[in-house]
Amino acid sequence: MSLEQLLSHFDNLQLQNAPTHTHVVELVCPACNLLPDRDTVPCLDPPKYAAYMSRPPKNPASLGLIDTSFHAIVSSSIASGLLAEDGAHGELLKGIEDLVYVAGRSKLAIVPFFDRNSRRFITRFQLETITKDGQTSTRTFDLGLENMEMLFDAVKSNGCISMVRHLLSRESLRAYYHVRGQLSDWHGYSFVRDEEASWDVEWASSHKTDVEHVFLEKLSRLPCDAACGMESVRYILPCGHELSTTHAAIAAMSEDDCASACCQICGTRFLTGAEVLPYEVRLASKRCKRAARIHDHWTKLDRSPSPVKYGFDGKTLLDAIRAALRGFATFELISPASQSVPRHGSIAAIMEYLERILAEEGSIREEMPETMVVLLIDDILKRVRCNYGQPLIETSLPPGCGQFFRDWMLRAVNFVTDRKCDPPACRPGIHRHDRELVYGCTAGGVVDDGRMPLTRSIDEGQKPTGMEDLQAELAEMDLERTSSLHKELAEMEVEQRPKIVGRLGREEYMMEDVGAAM
Structure with a gap:
């Protein structure tokens, strides 16, 4: 077929x-x-x-x-x-x-x-x-x-x-x-x-919203007595609670801090959704541009598979499938969660099944690349079970699932067959050559006919890292709901401004956790 x-x-x-x-x-x-x-x-x-x-x-x-x-x-x-x-x-x-x-x-x-x-x-x-x-x-x-x-x-x-x-x-x-x-x-x-x-x-015609100015306008300043000190300042928050802090802490707050600040007592955010909407959309728009650069790696693989028979190693193919899945990740400004097939519950069951059958497979399977795509999809539809033990092919899946399965497996197979790194430029793991993602083997930088497993590492020039870091590099977005930048901000908030800034409150534009499917 x-x-x-x-x-x-x-x-x-x-x-x-x-x-x-x-x-x-x-x-x-x-x-x-x-x-x-x-x-x-x-x-x-x-x-x-x-x-x-x-x-x-x-x-x-x-x-x-x-x-x-x-x-x-x-x-x-x-x-x-x-x-x-x-x-x-x-x-x-x-x-x-x-x-x-x-x-x-x-x-x-x-x-x-x-x-x-x-x-x-x-x-x-x-x-x-x-x-x-x-x-x-x-x-x-x-x-x-x-x-x-x-x-x-x-x-x-x-x-x-x-x-x-x-x-x-x-x-x-x-x-x-x-x-x-x-x-x-x-x-x-x-x-x-x-x-x-x-x-x-x-398009982008509105003036930049001065979130810091809006933030300060929402605070009602209270007089400070001599015991407070010259640097101290007191405010009444929009929720009615009182905040004691310093001029330096207020001055050090970034636009991101002001947009996400909330009362530590009741959790009420200082700024409403309407007041920070332009700022939030601008942030999400910047993430769209970063996402476009990442997705460009994978759209180049949206083509007919090679007509030449290839030896597929199970672990190599599994890691390619994992990486290709991340290439479909989106967030709310790009697409509503309800319309995103990669966020569907069946993806977790699919990845669990593939990890079980491919991770332990040590032999090489010689197949035409298109045949391998068909075998993978056919296996997924008939052997992955959810909805009370029914195989996927007998359940009602969201529209677009068939096309998604095709594109997902096609990208993974094309990556394995087309992106093998050749000596002498080969490095272990996934890395870039001329801005293209490629992969090499683990042993001494020698590639043996493309049959060595794809390793769980990334070499961005000098430093191999774990597979999770690779996915973060590929995505440059909130696949785990918290980017490295946000982690740094969170640490700064704990150390410098514990009384002012609460958790980041931009769930509307956070990426759905496709990583949970792996």
Whole structure:
């Protein structure tokens, strides 16, 4: 079976195995085919954080996005309590919630536009469902501005509606690329260029938020008596508690310190989310640029495998698979956690299985690289078990899993076959040659036909380190929820400013812990 045949078979089984207690809904926005005519165009706001960040790169893969699709899981645990008679938004919600009783998949298409006939803004929804026995149904809902407000207010916990809001606001770069692709497919690139030109000035147009100034404005200074000393200062915090510190400690606080400072008594942060939002988005935007450099190592391996048979060592392949997984890591500004396949719970089970079968394998297996990719994916789908002991191929996985498995294993196999370091430049472990990641063997710098195991080390010129340090070097981001920079800041806070600064409070942009899957 070829790789494409395997993935097609997997997609068909996913539809047949769709359960009745959950239902996957694909989201498409803007669905320009739902517009009244070709002269009507979608009414879209600029991306939510455009004013605080620079223009995204042209290629979404450079940020770790293997695709830009959106989906939502409708489950029986979520019910809005609204009835169809509550209005058009109630009818839409009931139609979505009823999907939990249907075994199959659905598509929810959304497009906002100005209706010239009624002279009002309308958001049109089309819900199309296909059951696993092949029956289809389609319903259309038109919601005005008031209905949309009630829709978002009534069901804040509904994952499907949350993703609709996310797409309409383009809250992440994944949403930005998704909308861009839909507009380009329907109206052409010239329309996309004109649409973006209308708010092009928005990118990074806001003035730098002076977080230190906002921080000091939130503190009410109290008079100090002689016993306090000349350097001492007292403040009333926004929460009402009192803070005693020194002028030097306040002056030494960085922008990061001010943004994350909180009361040591009650834990209340000094600054609200709105006050630090521009600063937080700028930080996340900088991390996007660092992420783009890291992902560039792996996107170069997104190509057809070599047509030459190769001897694969189990441990070599396992370490390549580990490293390649980190190449898909993203964080919230790039993609919502619910849309990221590498953060799915099945990844932990997959890595546990691969470590068990590959780490102890000492023999060399001669295979065509494409055949090795097929064997790995087939093994994962049929032998990895979760959801009460069912193999993955018989469970309902998020959309995009098949494509992710393909790209993940393809990168790992291509790394093993294409990035072997040749003498005399060879160094042990993973290292860089001309900014490309390569690997060498462990014994004396001699490579023996590419069959030596990939060692758990990195040689960045002179100093080999452990595999975990390699992953940190590859990612340069918060794979373990705390970067080395943040660790240094935390140590400084403990030693110099224990009474002022609490924990860092930027969970919204912290990377999900893909490392837990290893």
